[in-house]
Amino acid sequence: MSVKQLSISPSILASDFAHASDALKQISDSGCDYVHLDVMDGHFVPQITFGSKFIKDLKKESDLVFDTHLMIDKPEEKIESFIDAGADIITFHAEATNHIERCISMIKNSGVSAGIAINPGTSVSAIEAVLDEVDYVLVMTVNPGWGGQKFIPQTIKKIKELDLRRNDEGYNYIIEVDGGINKDNIKMLYDAGVSLAVMGTSFFREDDKESFVDEILEIIDESNYSNS
Ligand code: DX5
Ligand code: ZN
Numbered sequence: 001m002s003v004k005q006l007s008i009s010p011s012i013l014a015s016d017f018a019h020a021s022d023a024l025k026q027i028s029d030s031g032c033d034y035v036h037l038d039v040m041d042g043h044f045v046p047q048i049t050f051g052s053k054f055i056k057d058l059k060k061e062s063d064l065v066f067d068t069h070l071m072i073d074k075p076e077e078k079i080e081s082f083i084d085a086g087a088d089i090i091t092f093h094a095e096a097t098n099h100i101e102r103c104i105s106m107i108k109n110s111g112v113s114a115g116i117a118i119n120p121g122t123s124v125s126a127i128e129a130v131l132d133e134v135d136y137v138l139v140m141t142v143n144p145g146w147g148g149q150k151f152i153p154q155t156i157k158k159i160k161e162l163d164l165r166r167n168d169e170g171y172n173y174i175i176e177v178d179g180g181i182n183k184d185n186i187k188m189l190y191d192a193g194v195s196l197a198v199m200g201t202s203f204f205r206e207d208d209k210e211s212f213v214d215e216i217l218e219i220i221d222e223s224n225y226s227n228s
Helices: 017-029 052-059 079-085 100-109 124-130 153-169 186-192 209-227
Strands: 007-010 034-040 065-071 089-093 113-118 136-140 174-178 194-199
Touching: 007 209, 017 052, 017 209, 034 052, 052 065, 052 079, 065 079, 065 194, 079 089, 079 100, 089 136, 100 113, 100 124, 113 124, 124 153, 136 153, 153 174, 153 186, 186 194, 186 209
Parallel strands: 007 034, 007 194, 034 065, 065 089, 089 113, 113 136, 136 174, 174 194
Antiparallel strands: none
């Protein structure tokens, strides 16, 4: 059995947007390869954050993998602008569109990785038809819209279901989790099949981010040993 890997995708939502390029540098310096970009439109979720121009400008500053999380209604109307901005992964919500398959095709036909996200109240069955097409399944572990919320433990059942289906059907998606992820729950999530973990508050509140990342990876290592 191959040893699983975990990557952390720090969310700049928990950073100071006035110094966003510094936040990207902090992420790279900590040893992470991904940055999570939370796009909120004030409709799908109440808050408004930033759009494709902000991402396009940041992309010039960084080699990180731009993990773009669209919390917007009708993503099909905006996906092109995020492709143009240089997003490496575009994840949209199953609840936000009647055109899930079209959105995935738009993203993948442009050579960008496609992710589908589900809210805590949405079942895996809602995305069943596209599990063979997506590169990422993002399981929201809080209700979307705000950073700093508490992890909802009931979501673990869906993660296990997605892991099982991936094994049974030979699907290739990466399971990503987002919301309330920290040192206390990462081992359980990793063991359930997660290999990409968004961390906003837990990452940016640390002064020594590199040690924080090392500590997370040590927790995961223990998990590998205990499984062998
Ligand atoms: C919530 C966003 C998350 C958020 C996570 O709607 O999608 O990406 O930044 O923040 P934490 O890690 O603080 O829960
Ligand atoms: Zn997010």
